[in-house]
Amino acid sequence: MRTYSPTSVLERNVETYPFQDGWNLILGEPDIRFSTLIRGKAKSGKSTYCMKFAQHCSQWGKVLYVTAEERINSKTLRKRILSCGVDSPKVRFLHTKHIEDIDRFLHRGGFRFVIVDSVQHVAMSYEDFEDLRQKYKRRKLSWHLVMQTGVPLAKWEHEVDVLIDVKEGFAYSHGRYGKADRMQVLNGQMAQGQLF
Numbered sequence: 001m002r003t004y005s006p007t008s009v010l011e012r013n014v015e016t017y018p019f020q021d022g023w024n025l026i027l028g029e030p031d032i033r034f035s036t037l038i039r040g041k042a043k044s045g046k047s048t049y050c051m052k053f054a055q056h057c058s059q060w061g062k063v064l065y066v067t068a069e070e071r072i073n074s075k076t077l078r079k080r081i082l083s084c085g086v087d088s089p090k091v092r093f094l095h096t097k098h099i100e101d102i103d104r105f106l107h108r109g110g111f112r113f114v115i116v117d118s119v120q121h122v123a124m125s126y127e128d129f130e131d132l133r134q135k136y137k138r139r140k141l142s143w144h145l146v147m148q149t150g151v152p153l154a155k156w157e158h159e160v161d162v163l164i165d166v167k168e169g170f171a172y173s174h175g176r177y178g179k180a181d182r183m184q185v186l187n188g189q190m191a192q193g194q195l196f
Contacts, residue, residue, distance in 0.1 A: 028177025035143040040166035045185040046146050049171050050115050051084035058088035061112030065093050068121035118146040126155040
């Protein structure tokens with residue numbers, strides 16, 4: 001371990017994602033290892049938010065989308081892919097309820113974003129998440145965790161950069177980077193004009 005002077009901290013290069021299309025207003029321009037916790041009630045739009053986010057992120061690299069709740073041959077998963085316009089081959093879906101499977105795919109390398117939908121369905125504890133994040137901390141890996149309302153957040157909310165609350169079709173942002181406080185997720189196309 002070592003300490004750093006203010007000058008040495010300011011001289012360090014910080015890689016960021018230059019988000020666009022409204023994502024920059026809700027998420028800002030975060031560093032490449034940023035993390036989010038997306039929470040809300042069932043059927044509130046969490047997965048729709050994540051699908052649109054996965055498509056946008058795919059321009060910077062591969063996205064591992066863990067769909068623990070829906071099978072790959074699920075009609076609802078297919079419908080959401082189509083309605084959200086997810087067509088990038090860099091978005092890779094994995095249906096599993098096992099953390100070991102997520103670890104195995106990350107170990108192979110190549111992914112820049114991990115979306116776990118949802119934490120409850122893979123029985124991921126805060127400690128499991130920290131173990132995985134530490135294991136791959138040298139990689140340019142950004143974590144995005146979906147959680148249903150009702151799980152105690154004390155440990156989680158202080159360790160992620162942005163909290164996204166999805167309520168009645170809107171995603172509300174609380175975090176370090178964004179300039180806007182909400183974005184429409186359901187009932188219409190997401191666009192800058194729908195950010196308030």
